[in-house]
Amino acid sequence: AQSVAQPEDQVNVAEGNPLTVKCTYSVSGNPYLFWYVQYPNRGLQFLLKYITGDNLVKGSYGFEAEFNKSQTSFHLKKPSALVSDSALYFCAVREAGGSYIPTFGRGTSLIVHP
């Protein structure tokens, strides 16, 4: 079975500071990992994914995520937060060679204060 956990319901950060949104996963084999963002009244937008290769993945809007196999984590990061980054962030995982359907986390609300 595959599962993903986003341990924080909400993350608060000041504009200009670095941000981290945490995600840990559980799969039997190798993971495919995804981050999506949902702005108010919008659908989920794809940010980045890890399939294979470099552990550090760069995505849209200056976001990046680091795949850590030993810690089974895929935390989302950005060096300098913007107020416009305030949104709901979802992590998703699926097992390579397993179900085609990814499992999503509960979502983390990121609030960037001016």
Add this chain to the structure above:
Amino acid sequence: EAGVTQFPSHSVIEKGQTVTLRCDPISGHDNLYWYRRVMGKEIKFLLHFVKESKQDESGMPNNRFLAERTGGTYSTLKVQPAELEDSGVYFCASSVGRGRTEAFFGQGTRLTVV
């Protein structure tokens, strides 16, 4: 390129009534998915179409939910009769491939059953 479009954006119905949600995927995307998110919880998978065929409907909660995808184009999700616990945001997503490729999501339909 037009994105995934869902209609209506909001629906408020009384318990026992019928509601039909519609999703227009991105043209050329054979894969179409329905998901549901209840407030504050995970985005739960409902079902997956490949063209007009149901590939996986393991997430459908019960037989009050009926999904169709006529001609492999748009899809409808009917809830009949609606119950209070059906309230939530229903997302549709589409993708070209499966597994490694990310899905593109619609803005969602917020269903409230009163």
